Amino acid sequence: xxxxxxSYVTDDGRTIGGVVMEMKNITLRFGGVVAIQGISFDIRExxxxxxxxxxxxxxxxxxxxxxxxxxxxxxxxLFHGKKRPPMxxxxxxxxxxxxxxxxxxxxxxxxxxxxxxxGRLNHMKTGLFSQALWKGKAEKEETENREFVERIIDxxxxxxxxxxxxxxxxxxxKKRVELAxxxxxxxxxxxxxxxxxxMNVEEKEDMSRFILDVNDEFGTTIALIEHDMGxxxxxxxRVVVMDYGKKIGDGTPDEVRNNQAVIDAYLGVSHD
Amino acid sequence: xPEQLIFAMEVTLNGLMAGVLYALVALGFVLIYKAxxxxxxxxxxxxxxxAMTLVGIMQGQVPFAHLINAVFGGHITxxxxxxxxxxxxxxxxxxxxxxxxxxxxxxxxxxxxxxxIILFMATIGLAYFLEGVADLMWGSEIKTLDVGLPQGINLWxxxxxxxxxxxxxFIDNLDIVATVIAALLVAGLVxxxxxxxxxxxxxxxxxxxxxxxxxxxxLNFIWVLVWSVAGFVALxxxxxxxxKSGVQFSLSLIALKAxxxxxxxxxxxxxxxxxxxxxxxxxxxxxxxxxxxxxxGATENWFAYVLALIFLVFRPQGLFGEKIIERV
Numbered sequence: 001x002x003x004x005x006x007s008y009v010t011d012d013g014r015t016i017g018g019v020v021m022e023m024k025n026i027t028l029r030f031g032g033v034v035a036i037q038g039i040s041f042d043i044r045e046x047x048x049x050x051x052x053x054x055x056x057x058x059x060x061x062x063x064x065x066x067x068x069x070x071x072x073x074x075x076x077x078l079f080h081g082k083k084r085p086p087m088x089x090x091x092x093x094x095x096x097x098x099x100x101x102x103x104x105x106x107x108x109x110x111x112x113x114x115x116x117x118x119g120r121l122n123h124m125k126t127g128l129f130s131q132a133l134w135k136g137k138a139e140k141e142e143t144e145n146r147e148f149v150e151r152i153i154d155x156x157x158x159x160x161x162x163x164x165x166x167x168x169x170x171x172x173x174k175k176r177v178e179l180a181x182x183x184x185x186x187x188x189x190x191x192x193x194x195x196x197x198x199m200n201v202e203e204k205e206d207m208s209r210f211i212l213d214v215n216d217e218f219g220t221t222i223a224l225i226e227h228d229m230g231x232x233x234x235x236x237x238r239v240v241v242m243d244y245g246k247k248i249g250d251g252t253p254d255e256v257r258n259n260q261a262v263i264d265a266y267l268g269v270s271h272d
Numbered sequence: 273x274p275e276q277l278i279f280a281m282e283v284t285l286n287g288l289m290a291g292v293l294y295a296l297v298a299l300g301f302v303l304i305y306k307a308x309x310x311x312x313x314x315x316x317x318x319x320x321x322x323a324m325t326l327v328g329i330m331q332g333q334v335p336f337a338h339l340i341n342a343v344f345g346g347h348i349t350x351x352x353x354x355x356x357x358x359x360x361x362x363x364x365x366x367x368x369x370x371x372x373x374x375x376x377x378x379x380x381x382x383x384x385x386x387x388x389i390i391l392f393m394a395t396i397g398l399a400y401f402l403e404g405v406a407d408l409m410w411g412s413e414i415k416t417l418d419v420g421l422p423q424g425i426n427l428w429x430x431x432x433x434x435x436x437x438x439x440x441x442f443i444d445n446l447d448i449v450a451t452v453i454a455a456l457l458v459a460g461l462v463x464x465x466x467x468x469x470x471x472x473x474x475x476x477x478x479x480x481x482x483x484x485x486x487x488x489x490x491l492n493f494i495w496v497l498v499w500s501v502a503g504f505v506a507l508x509x510x511x512x513x514x515x516k517s518g519v520q521f522s523l524s525l526i527a528l529k530a531x532x533x534x535x536x537x538x539x540x541x542x543x544x545x546x547x548x549x550x551x552x553x554x555x556x557x558x559x560x561x562x563x564x565x566x567x568x569g570a571t572e573n574w575f576a577y578v579l580a581l582i583f584l585v586f587r588p589q590g591l592f593g594e595k596i597i598e599r600v
Contacts, residue, residue: 067486093488105483107476118476122488124469185487 007045016237017045019081020189020221021066026075028061035061036072037245043189048215049223050232053242054265059225060102062242063193066223067099068092080188094122098187100178102194102225108167112158112177113149115166119184120145149184155217156180156210172203176210183214190214192224196231204228208235229266233257241265275439282433282441283561284554289447291553292454293512297530298537298545299458300505305539307478307498310380310391314399316527318368318503321406323510323519325367327417328410329360335409357419361507368503376496384491403524412521417514421449450512457508458546461501470497532580538593547591552576 007017021043028036036058043049051059064070065077068089077084079095087095098119107115124141153159156176161169166177175195182190195211196204208231214220226232232239233253241249241256243265249256256262297319304312312318328335332351341347355363379394422445434440465471476484477494484491513523529552537548556575564571583590 069482069485088490089485090488090490093486099486101482101486105480105486107479107483109479110475114472114475118472118484118487118489121469121473121476181487 010237014046014216014219016047019043020045020079021223022076022078022081023062023066024076024078026062026065026072026077028058028065028070028072034245036065038075039240039242039245039247040075041240041247041250043221043223044238045221046215046219047221047237048211048235049221050236050239051223051225051242052227052229052232052239053248056244057242058245059242060193063099063191063223063225066092066189067097067191093185096185096188097191098182098185098189099191100175100182100193100195102197104171104174104178106166106174106178106181109165111163111165112169112180113153113162115177116149116153116180116184117145119181120149122185148186152180152183155213156183172199172206175199175203175207179207179210179214183218183220186218187220190220190222192222194225194227196226196228204231211235278437278439280558280561282439282443283557285441285443286447287554287557288550289443289451289553290557291550292447292451292546293509293516293549294526294529294533294552295546295549296450296454296457296505296509296512297526298533298549299461299542300502300509301527301530301534302537302539302542302545303461303505304498304502306542307474308380308391308495309388310395311388311539312502313392313395313527314402315502315506315530316524317399317402317406318371318506319510319513319526320519320521320524321371321402321510322364322368322503322507323417323514323523324406324410324415326360326364326419326507326511327415327514327519329363330355330357330419331415333410338411339408361419361511364507365504368507369500372499372503373496375499376492380495380499381492399524403521414518414520417511417519419511419515421446421511421515423515446512446516453508453512454546457505458542461542464501470494474498529576532576534590535580535583536590538590541590541592544590544592552579555579 007015009015019042022040023042024040025038026036026040027034027038039058039062051062053059061070065072068087068091071086079097093099107118110118123145153162156179158173158176158180161173161177166174169177179192179195182192192211196207199207211222211224212235215222224232224236226235233256236253238251239249239253239256240247241259241262243261248261248265249259251259297315300315300318301312304310304315327333332353332355334340334348334351337349375398379398380391383391383394424445426443426445426448429443430440463471465475473484473489474494474497476487476489477491481491484494509526510519510523513526517523533545533548533552535548536551537544537546552575556572559575560569560571
């Protein structure tokens with residue numbers, strides 16, 4: 001259950017609730033390499049939570065731990081206050097955690113619409129035979145799912161490419177389709193792995209707007225990883241800063257910006 | 273109409289029918305290759321295994337009878353009942369699903385992420401293992417399979433063509449039934465892939481594993497499903513071929529005929545498997561008819577492979593396969 005004692009209202013009128021996800025002392029190793037070293041932080045309902053840090057800081061590894069692609073050697077992951085046993089990625093997805101990928105993982109051979117529809121797979125309950133015959137309940141369900149998907153497609157302004165095979169789309173649009181697919185799952189927690197990587201200024205502005213709108217409109221809790229400090233500071237409610245697998249800062253954008261360890265990590269300082 | 277042309281028409285029709293049978297086998301390959309990137313060498317043996325199981329169940333044979341008799345002494349061979357065809361087909365489908373599950377859990381699950389050549393070797397192993405199990409389970413003698421499919425010359429076509437051309441075409445009823453079955457099978461597979469949740473998930477897995485996981489699809493489940501569907505296709509091919517030429521070891525060799533079909537049609541395309549099958553079927557019959565007498569006949573044995581070889585040189589991805597483009 002969510003502990004709502006922490007909830008507050010932001011300056012722009014959004015309500016931030018209790019802790020949805022808590023990471024406790026997470027340590028992840030690959031052989032001798034320690035990717036994440038005893039990191040703890042939490043994500044609250046309705047907030048935009050950013051994880052930032054220089055290259056190789058372990059941000060993506062962290063996201064992969066949350067989404068079940070990596071299993072940490074130590075530490076606990078608590079989802080809605082309950083300890084989560086080691087899970088496979090598809091089980092995590094079924095719990096309501098959707099994600100996008102740094103290098104875009106879309107179904108290239110399918111149309112945009114079909115891609116977004118796959119996001120609804122876990123909301124389809126009717127049996128194989130009724131679906132094959134497309135009768136009654138299955139038909140109603142298919143229609144409902146289609147309506148929901150169309151809403152998201154409208155929302156992200158990709159109506160004009162609904163029927164286009166994804167492989168033909170430019171990079172920026174692919175990123176948007178991936179976001180649409182993740183949203184189609186109506187996630188309780190949305191993970192974005194460098195949503196703005198490789199984009200030009202205009203595309204970045206578009207993406208920032210969509211992320212804010214999604215959070216505002218659907219109340220979706222979002223955790224994102226980003227390189228671009230400026231973008232992150234504008235978007236997020238709270239920021240975790242990582243460097244060399246360790247947490248070096250955690251707080252509001254302002255707090256983080258004035259944190260000496262963070263400044264050192266980003267600007268570089270001699271380690272002696 | 274000149275006599276030669278009429279013969280050529282009959283040969284073409286027969287070629288189309290034979291092509292459908294090739295396509296049936298090729299379909300099984302395409303399904304698994306598309307969904308998991310595995311070239312399943314065992315597809316032909318799966319057809320043999322399915323056909324043997326079907327015959328065994330229908331005749332009420334005791335599975336592993338030889339083994340049981342050798343260990344415990346005794347002479348049991350049959351339960352002493354006969355199972356009607358439809359029920360036996362249902363039971364065989366269940367056996368093929370069980371087989372699919374075993375293949376996934378015992379073999380393929382442990383090879384996820386390995387090189388394609390390693391997966392291919394695993395299916396070669398599977399082919400020989402399955403062949404042995406089939407012999408052990410049901411005995412190696414040649415069996416006849418009769419699930420009630422009509423056989424023999426189609427008199428209606430014979431009569432009609434005789435009235436038109438003055439020459440009656442010889443078309444086997446079994447070939448006509450096989451064509452209908454293949455059409456239904458393909459229509460069913462397309463509906464399954466396009467309109468069901470599981471079909472959508474199957475296409476998703478075929479496209480991108482990571483993305484499939486991220487939308488909550490269990491790869492294991494989908495692969496069992498794919499192997500089950502391939503097992504079902506193998507059963508259909510086994511029934512048709514088994515009815516045509518008896519259930520025996522050579523049934524597993526029809527897989528070899530599917531190879532040129534796949535090279536022609538492309539390994540990733542269901543329509544490709546069908547068109548490829550038809551081209552090879554018609555091609556080899558017409559070639560034998562037109563060129564065969566000039567070179568001493570028996571061209572059907574090699575025509576398909578030579579055609580495939582030519583395709584490999586000029587269009588390696590096949591007619592309908594995805595073009596492989598490497599971005600630099």
